[in-house]
Amino acid sequence: MTISPAAQTSQRPVLVVDYGAQYAQLIARRVREAKVYSEIVPHTLSTEQLLAKNPAAIILSGGPSSVYAEGAPVVPRDLFEAGVPVLGICYGFQGMSLAMGGEVAQTGLREYGSTETTILSQENPLLQGVSDHKSWMSHGDSVSRAPEGFEVLASTAGAPVAAIANEEKCLYGVQWHPEVKHSEGGQRILENFLYNGAGLEPNWTTGSIVDEQVERIREQIGDSRVICGLSGGVDSAVAAALVQRAVGDQLTCVFVNHGLLREGEAEQVERDFVAATGAKLYVANEQERFLNALAGVSDPETKRKIIGREFIRAFEEAERAIIAEAASEGESIKFLVQGTLYPDVVESGGGEGTANIKSHHNVGGLPEDLQFELVEPLRTLFKDEVRAVGAQLGLPAEIVGRQPFPGPGLGIRIVGEITSDRLELLRKADAIARAELTAAGLDGEVWQMPVVLLADVRSVGVQGDGRSYGHPIVLRPVSSEDAMTADWSRLPYDLLARISNRITNEVDGVNRVVLDVTSKPPGTIEWE
Ligand SMILES: Nc1ncnc2c1ncn2[C@@H]1O[C@H](COP(=O)(O)OP(=O)(O)OP(=O)(O)O)[C@@H](O)[C@H]1O
Ligand SMILES: O=c1[nH]c(=O)c2[nH+]cn([C@@H]3O[C@H](COP(=O)(O)O)[C@@H](O)[C@H]3O)c2[nH]1
Ligand SMILES: NC(=O)CC[C@H](N)C(=O)O
Ligand SMILES: [Mg+2]
Numbered sequence: 404m405t406i407s408p409a410a411q412t413s414q415r416p417v418l419v420v421d422y423g424a425q426y427a428q429l430i431a432r433r434v435r436e437a438k439v440y441s442e443i444v445p446h447t448l449s450t451e452q453l454l455a456k457n458p459a460a461i462i463l464s465g466g467p468s469s470v471y472a473e474g475a476p477v478v479p480r481d482l483f484e485a486g487v488p489v490l491g492i493c494y495g496f497q498g499m500s501l502a503m504g505g506e507v508a509q510t511g512l513r514e515y516g517s518t519e520t521t522i523l524s525q526e527n528p529l530l531q532g533v534s535d536h537k538s539w540m541s542h543g544d545s546v547s548r549a550p551e552g553f554e555v556l557a558s559t560a561g562a563p564v565a566a567i568a569n570e571e572k573c574l575y576g577v578q579w580h581p582e583v584k585h586s587e588g589g590q591r592i593l594e595n596f597l598y599n600g601a602g603l604e605p606n607w608t609t610g611s612i613v614d615e616q617v618e619r620i621r622e623q624i625g626d627s628r629v630i631c632g633l634s635g636g637v638d639s640a641v642a643a644a645l646v647q648r649a650v651g652d653q654l655t656c657v658f659v660n661h662g663l664l665r666e667g668e669a670e671q672v673e674r675d676f677v678a679a680t681g682a683k684l685y686v687a688n689e690q691e692r693f694l695n696a697l698a699g700v701s702d703p704e705t706k707r708k709i710i711g712r713e714f715i716r717a718f719e720e721a722e723r724a725i726i727a728e729a730a731s732e733g734e735s736i737k738f739l740v741q742g743t744l745y746p747d748v749v750e751s752g753g754g755e756g757t758a759n760i761k762s763h764h765n766v767g768g769l770p771e772d773l774q775f776e777l778v779e780p781l782r783t784l785f786k787d788e789v790r791a792v793g794a795q796l797g798l799p800a801e802i803v804g805r806q807p808f809p810g811p812g813l814g815i816r817i818v819g820e821i822t823s824d825r826l827e828l829l830r831k832a833d834a835i836a837r838a839e840l841t842a843a844g845l846d847g848e849v850w851q852m853p854v855v856l857l858a859d860v861r862s863v864g865v866q867g868d869g870r871s872y873g874h875p876i877v878l879r880p881v882s883s884e885d886a887m888t889a890d891w892s893r894l895p896y897d898l899l900a901r902i903s904n905r906i907t908n909e910v911d912g913v914n915r916v917v918l919d920v921t922s923k924p925p926g927t928i929e930w931e
Contacts (some may be wrong), residue, residue: 405752415617416457417434417597418453418461419443419444420445421466423466423467429582433589434597435607443457450479459487459488462488462489462491463478469509470498478498490576490577491574491575492581493541495576500911502520504725505823514561517540518560518561521559522556523556525817528568528600533595540578548564552569552571552572554568559579581593599823618650629646629778630685630736630738631656632723635675636742640679640835642741642779642780642792643740644796645796662689662693675799689717693710707763710810710815722736744781744785749887760927785884785885807850813830818860828856829911832910835902836878849882856876860867869900879928879929880892
């Protein structure tokens with residue numbers, strides 16, 4: 404069932420080989436910012452498997468291991484003999500140096516954070532226009548001797564060999580992390596590698612994504628009919644708009660009201676999306692189906708799998724109803740469009756070799772007996788890229804700027820069993836928190852603010868001079884660029900006070916409001 408993102412685009416990718424780096428995502432993003440298509444792959448792929456992806460260039464990421472440690476990932480020598488341009492970063496640089504016959508040593512000179520970097524030569528593709536600067540380091544090992552045939556391009560106090568090049572073979576390495584914003588000129592170095600070193604063109608833009616995806620969708624769907632799961636969120640709105648552009652009224656959007664929605668959500672989908680695009684919309688009222696299937700379940704992964712399965716069952720029902728309505732019996736609808744993004748795939752463990760963090764309902768939660776062929780035009784994109792595509796397609800700012808809301812909805816924001824009373828309670832608390840955030844004019848600054856009910860926790864309070872024994876509500880406002888990493892938002896205290904005060908006064912059963920001050924990692928954005 405896993406489709407590699409590469410299957411979704413004709414671009415030759417720049418492969419980021421992940422050696423367990425904290426920054427592999429960031430490297431891929433920076434390459435895309437340079438308008439070059441990029442994908443992350445695990446280091447467990449063999450050279451043959453890597454080359455089979457027809458990469459335009461390869462970037463080896465950093466990683467936590469020491470190249471000497473037992474079981475440390477080996478950077479294979481044959482990778483450098485295939486004629487593909489390679490840039491090694493930190494661990495990748497050390498591994499490349501070792502593979503090519505250089506030396507790596509534990510000199511005891513560790514460097515963490517901002518580091519004065521001396522550029523020894525600008526007469527090479529990598530460091531053209533880059534002068535002495537502060538780069539961001541995070542290493543304990545160092546390259547003590549460059550491999551034969553490589554020129555040393557830069558040095559620092561702790562790393563005399565801080566950058567190397569073999570121009571003829573198009574092989575480059577840097578000890579520091581050009582992908583982090585704290586590395587001055589880092590983006591320039593990556594672009595130098597891509598444009599000057601690997602000779603790539605900056606032609607991967609939102610315009611080119613739209614054209615290419617529209618073309619692919621037409622090819623895939625032909626003149627068949629297609630349904631699209633539409634949630635009111637950004638991703639499905641953009642996916643639907645792309646499909647509509649490709650195949651026009653062969654498309655019917657299906658909005659599933661699973662009873663796990665927030666206040667006013669169903670109405671808002673009908674109002675905003677249909678008004679903006681004129682697409683056909685079928686509303687499936689499936690509250691009972693989902694509540695029955697979820698009764699008595701409190702394990703998060705089980706909930707996610709049930710929701711993923713019931714979503715598909717709801718789409719199947721909807722498909723039958725749509726066909727019956729059109730009186731075109733017999734002609735079943737084969738295609739289902741979903742607004743699946745790259746992070747959904749990566750976190751669900753759908754990227755090759757990546758860990759399963761949580762099964763997103765639309766990826767890891769899909770049932771085995773799926774009858775639809777999936778159409779997922781956004782499967783290779785990050786959220787901010789999807790927003791840019793949406794804007795390009797002319798969707799209104801209220802849609803492309805909307806805060807994300809997960810498909811499983813309030814179902815994964817009740818820690819414990821889901822009941823209609825608990826949903827009712829959480830819906831009220833969530834509506835208050837959202838209204839206050841909007842009133843404070845902070846919607847644009849906050850990426851998302853899950854409001855979570857700890858249904859299995861109770862604490863003692865005093866309300867109206869009497870004892871109460873109620874549930875806590877957690878506020879989880881975060882800032883983020885692409886939901887892969889996040890920080891907790893420093894909301895003004897008076898806003899937090901107002902939300903807390905209103906929730907404890909207005910929502911029966913809640914006697915405490917707490918603020919989640921955890922970044923991602925280690926926490927995820929949602930609690931389940
Ligand atoms: N209530 C729903 N009805 C129909 N399809 C849905 C519903 N909720 C989610 N989906 C499908 O699952 C996909 C993934 O959901 P997800 O929440 O990640 O995206 P989104 O809602 O489109 O955007 P956002 O992340 O901004 O909320 C959606 O793109 C959509 O295809
Ligand atoms: O459609 C979705 N189906 C899911 O199963 C799902 N789980 C998490 N999310 C959203 O993904 C982003 C990252 O969330 P986490 O940090 O909790 O993994 C956040 O924006 C979450 O709201 C989901 N969206
Ligand atoms: N960030 C990295 O890639 C670190 C590489 C290696 N673990 C070191 O400490 O030198
Ligand atoms: Mg959503």
